[in-house]
Amino acid sequence: QVHLVQSGGGLAQSGGSLTLSCAASGFTLEYYTIGWFRQAPGKEREGISSINSSLDRSGGTYYAESVKGRFTISRDNAKNTVYLQMNSLKPEDTAVYYCATIVRGTMVPTNDYWGQGTQVTVSS
Numbered sequence: 001q002v003h004l005v006q007s008g009g010g011l012a013q014s015g016g017s018l019t020l021s022c023a024a025s026g027f028t029l030e031y032y033t034i035g036w037f038r039q040a041p042g043k044e045r046e047g048i049s050s051i052n053s054s055l056d057r058s059g060g061t062y063y064a065e066s067v068k069g070r071f072t073i074s075r076d077n078a079k080n081t082v083y084l085q086m087n088s089l090k091p092e093d094t095a096v097y098y099c100a101t102i103v104r105g106t107m108v109p110t111n112d113y114w115g116q117g118t119q120v121t122v123s124s
Helices: none
Strands: 003-008 010-013 018-025 034-039 046-051 061-063 071-076 081-086 095-102 109-114 118-123
Touching: 003 095, 003 109, 003 118, 018 034, 018 095, 018 118, 034 071, 046 071, 046 095, 061 071, 081 095
Parallel strands: 010 118
Antiparallel strands: 003 018, 018 081, 034 046, 034 095, 046 061, 071 081, 095 109, 095 118
């Protein structure tokens, strides 16, 4: 079965940290540019971070202004997994978080693969 499996998330206090994982099953994740998205109740989906394919030697990453300096995206090709380390969490980070394959240089999903979503709740 080919899909992305998310783990991590949960409840954190303001100022705390959480790590999200996005593991590929049935395909090699390092060949894909991966994005993290989040959607809070009543709000539009927001693209917050991305990491280029390992085939792209630039190893480029992107962060939305809302998370820059607090979140870090990385990949472990041996584990076929992309991570989102979230530090200095704020209540406004509360949302359902998704990983997905995206078009390089954009936050446009290719709609090839999506994770199942993970709830992150930050209490004040």
